[in-house]
Amino acid sequence: MTTVSSSEVLIDCQSVWKVFGDNAPAAIKAISERGLTKTAVLQEFNCVVGVSEASLQVRRGEIFCIMGLSGSGKSTLIRLLNRLIMPSLGKVIVKGRDIATLNAAELRQMRARHIGMVFQSVALLPHRTVLENAAFGLEVQGIPAAERNRTAERALAKVGLSDWLKRYPGELSGGMQQRVGLARAIASDPEIILMDEPFSALDPLIRRQLQDEFRQLTKDLGKSAVFITHDLDEAIRIGDRIAIMKDGLIIQVGTAEEIILRPADPYVAQFVAGISRLHLVKAHSVMIPVAEFQRTSPNIDILSLLRTNPEADIDELITLTMMSDRDAVAVVDDDAIVGIVTTRGLLRSVSDGHTAELAPA
Amino acid sequence: MEGLGFAGAFAGAFDDIVDSGLGWLGDNAGALFDFVRAVLEGFYGAVFWVLSIPPFYAIAVAFALIGWRVVGLRFGVLAGAALVGCSLMGLWPETMSTLALVISSTIIALIVAIPAGVLTGFAPKVDRSLEPVLDLVQTLPPYIYLLPGIALLGYGPATALAATVVVAVPPAFRLTALGIRLTPNEFLELGQSTGMTNWQMFAKIRLPFAVPSIMAGINQSLMMAFGMVVIAGIVGSGGLGETIYKAVRTLDIAKSIDGAIAIVILTIVLDRLTQGAARLGSQTGHGGGK
DSSP: OOOTTTSOEEEEEEEEEEEESTTHHHHHHHHHHHOOOHHHHHHHHOOEEEEEEEEEEEETTOEEEEEOOTTSSHHHHHHHHTTSSOOSEEEEEETTEEGGGOOHHHHHHHHHHTEEEEOTTOOOOTTSOHHHHHTHHHHHTTOOHHHHHHHHHHHHHHTTOGGGTTSOGGGSOHHHHHHHHHHHHHHTOOSEEEEESTTTTSOHHHHHHHHHHHHHHHHHHTOEEEEEESOHHHHHHHOSEEEEEETTEEEEEEOHHHHHHSOSSHHHHHHHTTSOOTTTSBHHHHOBOHHHHHHHOTTSOGGGSEEEOTTOBHHHHHHHHHHOSSSEEEEEETTEEEEEEEHHHHHHHHHTTTHHHHSOO | OHHHHHHHHHHHHHHHHHHHHHHHHHHHSHHHHHHHHHHHHHHHHHHHHHHHSSOHHHHHHHHHHHHHHHTOHHHHHHHHHHHHHHHHTTOHHHHHHHHHHHHHHHHHHHHHHHHHHHHHHHOHHHHHHHHHHHHHHHHSOGGGGHHHHHHHHOSSHHHHHHHHHHHHHHHHHHHHHHHHHTOOHHHHHHHHHTTOOHHHIIIIIIHHHHHHHHHHHHHHHHHHHHHHHHHGGGGTOOHHHHHHHHHHHTTOHHHHHHHHHHHHHHHHHHHHHHHHHHHHHHHTTSTTTO
């Protein structure tokens, strides 16, 4: 569905491992020489494997979500991307450079200019005003006060906090504090923003609002983001692509639609079961080829069917089907009919994973 | 019997070593200790001189004003009135002398304790090896520091100052190291992820978060200094400590109680002032104490 070759890769993780513990060097040697598993490493070396064999690519302009429950290694993984944690094995390549090879000054430069980070705890400095907090990254870079305050004001305006410049973090609600955290990250104008469960502590309404705003803002500014969450709904709402982690392993990477339609294993299937497909599954994944439709329903003229595009979601397809006296909708791409969505196909796409809900009471 | 004899001989030998060691220091490092004595007495003398220029009411008013700003109006009025009380008891010069001793010894102690505490906060290993030394300093009876002081620095304020500095160092040292060590992890990560240099991390993250702990340490050191300064009356410190010591020796109960009251007033005033300053320091910017 998406082509890797055409888009530029900003972050490239290549078989990255992180092993914690006193015997970590020996454990890493055993992993690279004997290919030990996570459980074997724990038994043999008493070392905890935070991330094992993680490979992923974040492309320019994309929001990449990493979803996993607590202890899945997602927080460790995101910290490997800006070297807050040094990988034990494997490479993390950011903008074409292996960050393990950067010296202290280059690393500072990379973090200050190219990778912003937003934390779950927000980490606003309590003695500084909202404006001073938003300007913090620029202050660290040694930018003069007048200039950094102008930039920080613009960043705060983007998150809707222009009226709160002189306030202190303690006077702001949780959602507003998190906006300041986001403003602080974008004030330095980095290409990549790392979001470490930024909205997890917020109440559901504020959270949805911030999710939508964050996605919009990231797209408007043309930034790329890696977004950590333990909530699949959030990952689906925000992410262009989603990686699902369990026990330090990335089990599946794909778009929301790919993950919902083809979960890689029972663990992912279990997560996906509760997710509504109405807006996630698109016409191109439920349509059948024209030839097959003509074979099963030879008396229906496909030119008489209502038409839609391949990106129409199930919700739209249902509405179209209801408007028509036929049991099918034609999917049109570039003026050609590329497939047919039948009522039967629609029902099947909705019912997968929903069988219990749809069973007669 | 023989064991006891051996123990006695051993104790005797140990005492001889300590005595001859002190004697050797006095003979061979005399110039050094003369210098230390001159510095300590000079510093104390300067602080005392500054405090004795203004009349008692000016100082009382100054304390009242600071107390009003830092703690509150009621405290300010009480502090000023209590200091006037010290003067009415005829103990004003002694009170100022004690204040000068406490201030000068605490300043010297902080000059040592805060930088050392900051360094130790960065090096947990150093902290582990210094811990027993600090425990020793804090648990030995305070009198112990006076005798070698007399041997090396002589009878007078220099010995009182030196002994006071020794007991005033540990609290500020420990609480400074603690404050530096306990920087919340998320702020360390913030500093790292914004690309801070080590110096920026110290000045903009670690130190601001350590300020409340350091202020508590300063307050504790000040209190230790007060305790010691009274005991140091024995070695001719001058001030209220000596007043009380002399009154006790001559069984002048009334005078000793006057001295004790003056000490209590001075201690409470300085304790509340430093606590108030610590509170102000850690509250700044929290939205007006919301």
